[in-house]
Amino acid sequence: MGDSSGPAATPVLDATGLVKVYGDRRVVDGVSFTIERGETYGLLGPNGAGKTTTISMVCGLLGRDAGTVTIAGQPLDGSHVSVKAAIGLVPQDIALYPDLTARENLRFFGRLQGLNGKALASRIDAVLEIIGLADRADERVDAYSGGMKRRCNIGAGLLHEPQLLVLDEPTVGVDPQSRNAILESIEVLGGEGLSVLYTTHYMEEAERLCDRVGIIDEGRLIAEGTRRELIDQVGEHARIRLDGTGALGDLARRCGELEAVVSATPSAGSVDLVVTDTAAVLAPLVQAAERAGVEVTAIDVAEPDLESVFLHLTGKALRD
Amino acid sequence: MRSLSAALLIARNDFRRRLRDRSAILMGLVTPLVMAALIGSAFGGGIRFSATVLLVDLDGSDISRGVLDGIAAGTPDTAPLHYRRGTDLVAARGDLEAGRVDSVLVVPAGFGASVPGLAAGTPLVPLHVVVDADKRLAGDVTRAIAEGIGSRITTSVLAVSTALAVSASPPDAAAVQAMVSEAQKVTVPIAMQQVDVQGRYSPVAYFGASMGILFLFFTVGAGARSLITERKEGTLDRVRAAPVTDTAVMLGKTIGVLALGLASLVTIWLATSLAFGARWGSPAAVLAVIVAVVLAVAGISTMVTGLARTDAQVDGYSSIVAFVLALLGGSFMQPGSLPGVLQTMALLTPNGWALRALTRVGAAEGTLVDVLPAVGVLLLMAVVTTAAGIGGLRAKVAR
Numbered sequence: 096m097g098d099s100s101g102p103a104a105t106p107v108l109d110a111t112g113l114v115k116v117y118g119d120r121r122v123v124d125g126v127s128f129t130i131e132r133g134e135t136y137g138l139l140g141p142n143g144a145g146k147t148t149t150i151s152m153v154c155g156l157l158g159r160d161a162g163t164v165t166i167a168g169q170p171l172d173g174s175h176v177s178v179k180a181a182i183g184l185v186p187q188d189i190a191l192y193p194d195l196t197a198r199e200n201l202r203f204f205g206r207l208q209g210l211n212g213k214a215l216a217s218r219i220d221a222v223l224e225i226i227g228l229a230d231r232a233d234e235r236v237d238a239y240s241g242g243m244k245r246r247c248n249i250g251a252g253l254l255h256e257p258q259l260l261v262l263d264e265p266t267v268g269v270d271p272q273s274r275n276a277i278l279e280s281i282e283v284l285g286g287e288g289l290s291v292l293y294t295t296h297y298m299e300e301a302e303r304l305c306d307r308v309g310i311i312d313e314g315r316l317i318a319e320g321t322r323r324e325l326i327d328q329v330g331e332h333a334r335i336r337l338d339g340t341g342a343l344g345d346l347a348r349r350c351g352e353l354e355a356v357v358s359a360t361p362s363a364g365s366v367d368l369v370v371t372d373t374a375a376v377l378a379p380l381v382q383a384a385e386r387a388g389v390e391v392t393a394i395d396v397a398e399p400d401l402e403s404v405f406l407h408l409t410g411k412a413l414r415d
Numbered sequence: 416m417r418s419l420s421a422a423l424l425i426a427r428n429d430f431r432r433r434l435r436d437r438s439a440i441l442m443g444l445v446t447p448l449v450m451a452a453l454i455g456s457a458f459g460g461g462i463r464f465s466a467t468v469l470l471v472d473l474d475g476s477d478i479s480r481g482v483l484d485g486i487a488a489g490t491p492d493t494a495p496l497h498y499r500r501g502t503d504l505v506a507a508r509g510d511l512e513a514g515r516v517d518s519v520l521v522v523p524a525g526f527g528a529s530v531p532g533l534a535a536g537t538p539l540v541p542l543h544v545v546v547d548a549d550k551r552l553a554g555d556v557t558r559a560i561a562e563g564i565g566s567r568i569t570t571s572v573l574a575v576s577t578a579l580a581v582s583a584s585p586p587d588a589a590a591v592q593a594m595v596s597e598a599q600k601v602t603v604p605i606a607m608q609q610v611d612v613q614g615r616y617s618p619v620a621y622f623g624a625s626m627g628i629l630f631l632f633f634t635v636g637a638g639a640r641s642l643i644t645e646r647k648e649g650t651l652d653r654v655r656a657a658p659v660t661d662t663a664v665m666l667g668k669t670i671g672v673l674a675l676g677l678a679s680l681v682t683i684w685l686a687t688s689l690a691f692g693a694r695w696g697s698p699a700a701v702l703a704v705i706v707a708v709v710l711a712v713a714g715i716s717t718m719v720t721g722l723a724r725t726d727a728q729v730d731g732y733s734s735i736v737a738f739v740l741a742l743l744g745g746s747f748m749q750p751g752s753l754p755g756v757l758q759t760m761a762l763l764t765p766n767g768w769a770l771r772a773l774t775r776v777g778a779a780e781g782t783l784v785d786v787l788p789a790v791g792v793l794l795l796m797a798v799v800t801t802a803a804g805i806g807g808l809r810a811k812v813a814r
């Protein structure tokens with residue numbers, strides 16, 4: 096909420112030099128990142144990269160071996176638990192009492208956050224509306240489907256209107272439909288100005304939701320930035336494949352002269368281009384095809400994605 | 416204030432969830448009650464406490480003979496008290512130590528002679544009771560008989576002397592004789608009263624307590640284990656992510672467990688009293704023992720949960736500890752029937768201390784003061800075991 100914060104410059108989260116050591120393994124090794132107000136920040140990394148460990152330190156669930164965490168300008172340490180109220184945590188596993196109803200779960204966790212009476216009741220109703228469980232709020236959680244449990248798990252993190260919503264892989268093991276619903280609601284919340292820290296090992300989710308992404312692998316943040324910045328950082332280029340008939344060789348030559356085109360290779364029935372900026376290339380490409388008298392039947396754009404960035408940086412695939 | 420209210424919130428949530436859990440009700444309430452009723456009825460209408468009291472007459476007066484005859488004659492055949500007579504204190508102590516008698520009541524020399532002096536305001540020479548520390552119940556009953564005789568003689572002699580004073584004639588031989596015969600008559604109702612107390616100490620009360628304490632290990636133990644479950648299932652993370660201290664979380668969990676244990680024993684207490692007419696005795700004393708034994712069992716559960724390596728070990732050790740302590744503590748036997756060695760072993764267990772204290776309260780009119788030693792021992796057990804286990808438990812809960 097860019098307008099609601101007094102000192103607009105204060106980031107909602109500032110984590111610096113986080114380290115967690117188990118035995119002789121540094122499972123989180125000097126991770127630093129900052130989340131501005133209203134920003135959705137993604138931590139993208141494969142299984143075991145250290146995402147949950149990092150988040151646990153940020154939320155004060157886990158002691159740090161080194162580093163500092165500042166939430167909305169306040170340092171997080173053992174003696175100032177009130178700082179934690181600024182965070183709404185959605186743990187990776189369903190963290191609800193299965194023998195209680197959704198409403199009872201929300202009531203308990205809301206009270207723990209200091210909500211009471213009418214304020215609590217109206218927040219519970221609002222959250223039930225957001226997660227789409229208003230009509231089944233009084234059923235026990237263990238009677239819910241996996242997707243409903245997931246949504247309720249998210250709702251419990253939203254109750255106290257935190258400044259920063261922290262979600263740890265909220266779509267793991269969820270059917271495509273529920274997954275889409277979850278992503279949509281996070282987009283809506285982000286759009287309303289809520290700051291979000293989102294971990295995932297799904298590249299598409301990070302691309303779809305996050306303003307900025309930190310790529311984490313083996314406990315280290317190996318790259319960070321907007322999607323565009325990350326892609327530029329590693330110099331990955333988009334690929335465009337134009338299918339058509341006519342003077343394809345002539346077209347390839349004309350394309351090679353365009354500014355954003357790195358290479359243009361004709362082959363039987365198509366021209367393959369490597370470009371630095373798809374948007375800048377598309378219109379001139381179509382014009383060039385007209386001039387060369389090529390009849391275009393299809394244009395395929397393969398934008399570089401975070402998957403290819405990860406591959407480039409680590410030499411391995413994001414998912415194995 | 417935030418910490419305490421958070422702790423209470425956590426405790427209330429746990430308590431309510433456990434009450435909804437049918438197995439918790441079964442374990443904490445139904446099973447101990449059913450077992451108490453079954454075992455209790457197997458032992459018949461009353462706890463078969465029996466004691467042999469050695470009556471030692473060092474006085475040898477008409478009055479002392481009359482008083483001792485009165486005790487024996489006034490005890491109904493159904494009463495669990497038997498008497499032997501003696502005149503030698505050293506021999507009496509030998510009999511007591513060898514277990515031939517359970518307690519000794521001594522009429523000291525000069526007792527008879529002190530009776531007439533009562534009217535003039537000089538006190539009665541008191542009766543002595545020699546008891547065996549391991550046979551508290553016999554000792555308590557004998558002590559009560561002795562006190563009863565003393566006060567009865569005093570009141571009846573004073574009554575006679577008052578009557579004589581009203582008739583205005585000075586105390587003469589006839590008056591003294593009247594006092595003496597009064598003194599000889601007073602023992603019967605006292606013995607009856609003691610026997611009456613014995614008869615009303617229902618086995619359901621004893622076994623209600625003993626089974627309640629046994630199952631306390633399971634209800635309270637389940638509470639300690641639920642911490643580990645919550646840690647695994649992630650709800651503990653969500654609780655700890657809220658603005659509450661870890662101390663408040665632990666405190667809340669502890670209060671929840673203790674409340675559950677207390678609720679279980681108090682309900683058994685009320686249910687056996689109301690449904691079976693069981694007589695537990697002084698409510699204050701019973702409550703003190705119940706609170707102390709719940710704390711001790713909570714401490715032992717903390718220790719077992721904290722020291723065990725795996726969850727399977729926690730479950731296994733908890734059951735073993737629960738049954739071994741129950742057996743050693745005499746939970747399956749009627750009070751006073753444990754052989755000597757086992758009586759000593761029972762004092763290693765919270766069950767033994769609690770049952771002994773409760774028996775004393777229910778059977779021998781014990782009061783809060785009488786149970787304080789047992790309460791002290793139970794609290795000590797609670798502190799020591801909690802200290803031994805809390806580190807391990809914290810390590811299991813933290814990450």
Ligand SMILES: Nc1ncnc2c1ncn2[C@@H]1O[C@H](COP(=O)(O)OP(=O)(O)OP(=O)(O)O)[C@@H](O)[C@H]1O
Nearest residue numbers: 117122140141142143144145146147148149296814
């Ligand atoms: N308590 C612990 N003791 C020892 N090692 C641990 C502990 N917790 C986590 N680890 C290790 O730390 C590493 C990072 O774990 P973490 O759970 O943070 O990964 P993650 O990125 O969240 O993975 P996932 O996508 O599978 O959830 C893993 O190799 C894990 O085995």
Ligand SMILES: [Mg+2]
Nearest residue numbers: 146147148187
């Ligand atoms: Mg994880």
